Amino acid sequence: MNSTTVSSTDAPVLVQRNTRGSLRTLFAVAIAELVQRERRLALFGLTLLALLVPLTLAWGLDERTLRGANIWLKPMKFALSLGLFALTTAWFVGHLLPAARRLRSVDAMVWVLIGSASFEFGYIVLQAGLGRGSHFNVGDTFHAVMYSLMGMGALMLTATQPALAWLLLRHADRRRALAYRMAVVIGLLLTFVLGAGAGGLLSGMQPPETAALPIVGWSMAGGDLRPAHFLGIHAQQALPLVGLAVAGWNARRAQRTVWTFTVAYLLLFVAALVWGLVGRL
Numbered sequence: 099m100n101s102t103t104v105s106s107t108d109a110p111v112l113v114q115r116n117t118r119g120s121l122r123t124l125f126a127v128a129i130a131e132l133v134q135r136e137r138r139l140a141l142f143g144l145t146l147l148a149l150l151v152p153l154t155l156a157w158g159l160d161e162r163t164l165r166g167a168n169i170w171l172k173p174m175k176f177a178l179s180l181g182l183f184a185l186t187t188a189w190f191v192g193h194l195l196p197a198a199r200r201l202r203s204v205d206a207m208v209w210v211l212i213g214s215a216s217f218e219f220g221y222i223v224l225q226a227g228l229g230r231g232s233h234f235n236v237g238d239t240f241h242a243v244m245y246s247l248m249g250m251g252a253l254m255l256t257a258t259q260p261a262l263a264w265l266l267l268r269h270a271d272r273r274r275a276l277a278y279r280m281a282v283v284i285g286l287l288l289t290f291v292l293g294a295g296a297g298g299l300l301s302g303m304q305p306p307e308t309a310a311l312p313i314v315g316w317s318m319a320g321g322d323l324r325p326a327h328f329l330g331i332h333a334q335q336a337l338p339l340v341g342l343a344v345a346g347w348n349a350r351r352a353q354r355t356v357w358t359f360t361v362a363y364l365l366l367f368v369a370a371l372v373w374g375l376v377g378r379l
Contacts, residue, residue, distance in 0.1 A: 131189075132144075132188050132189060132192075134192070135188055135189060135199075136187070136188035136192065136208065138208050138209075139185070139187055139188035139211065140184075140188045142212050142215070143180075143181045143182070143184030143185035144185070146177045146178075146181030147178070147182075147185075149177050153174045154174065157170040157171060164229065164230075164231055165231070165307050166310070169226045171313075172226060172232070172233075173226050175313075176218070176219055177219065180218070180219055183215070183334065184211060184215065186335055187259070187262065187334075190266065191262070193266055194265060194266065195269050195270070195271055197269075198265065198269035201265070201269075203265060204265065207265075210255075210257075214251040214252070214255040215255055217247070217248075217251050218248055218251045218252060218255070221244060232244075232248070233245070233304075234304040245301075252294070252297055253294055256294045256331070257290060257294070259334060260286060260290045262286055263282075263283045263286040275345035275346070275349075276349060277345055277349065277352035277355070277356050278338070278344075278345040281342075282337070282338045284333075284337050284356070285338050288333035288363070288364075289330065289331060289332075289333045289334040292326075292329065292330030292333060292364075293327065296327040296330045296367075296374075297327050299323055299371075300323040300374075303374075305322040305323065306321050320374070320376070322373075322374050323371065323374035324374075326371040326374050329363070329367045333363065340355070344356065
């Protein structure tokens with residue numbers, strides 16, 4: 099009988115190979131699940147993430163800068179943010195009962211999200227290619243109109259989230275834990291209220307360039323509303339993750355934890371907003 103002996107030096111290699119295989123399998127399963135839940139949003143979000151590859155190449159090859167940052171950095175950040183936004187929305191559409199996913203209101207929400215995100219991202223990429231700013235560029239009629247349209251598009255984009263929250267309140271699969279379902283709805287509502295609120299203030303206040311954090315470009319000297327806007331938009335992921343983490347707990351304890359985190363998140367948002375408005379903590 100033949101036997102195979104694995105030496106101690108081979109073990110780390112085998113573990114590494116198994117880990118890579120497991121990650122690839124998990125990734126493939128996650129993509130398949132997203133496509134099954136909402137095919138259009140899943141493919142749109144994955145396309146935006148795939149565009150990070152050519153955008154990263156452009157970032158490495160093109161040395162042009164605008165306000166101290168490479169011109170391709172903003173398209174990269176928006177591809178990542180909008181892609182994650184679309185994929186998260188696709189995941190939550192999967193929380194609806196199967197019949198509800200075919201409602202016309204779901205179709206409308208999906209196409210509003212895709213249309214508004216495509217317009218915003220397309221204009222940002224165009225302006226980057228031309229070496230010009232997309233945000234706060236209102237020096238002539240064309241750019242002023244486009245900037246206004248971008249603001250309207252961003253408002254429509256975030257408005258898809260309370261629309262989805264309403265659908266989930268009426269047509270959600272009730273087999274999921276109440277604390278998790280509650281966290282999802284709260285997160286979607288806060289994405290609109292906080293994200294759109296901070297975004298509206300940000301649209302009239304160009305951030306400073308001084309003492310900027312790497313990659314994100316946020317000013318550490320205050321007077322920058324982008325951290326508050328970031329917290330608002332990503333309530334879409336933060337609250338549901340907490341709800342998912344406590345879903346197996348005692349129902350009352352889990353719900354209390356979700357509400358506590360919600361209050362803490364709101365306080366953090368208010369602190370970031372005040373810091374952005376007054377220019378200091």
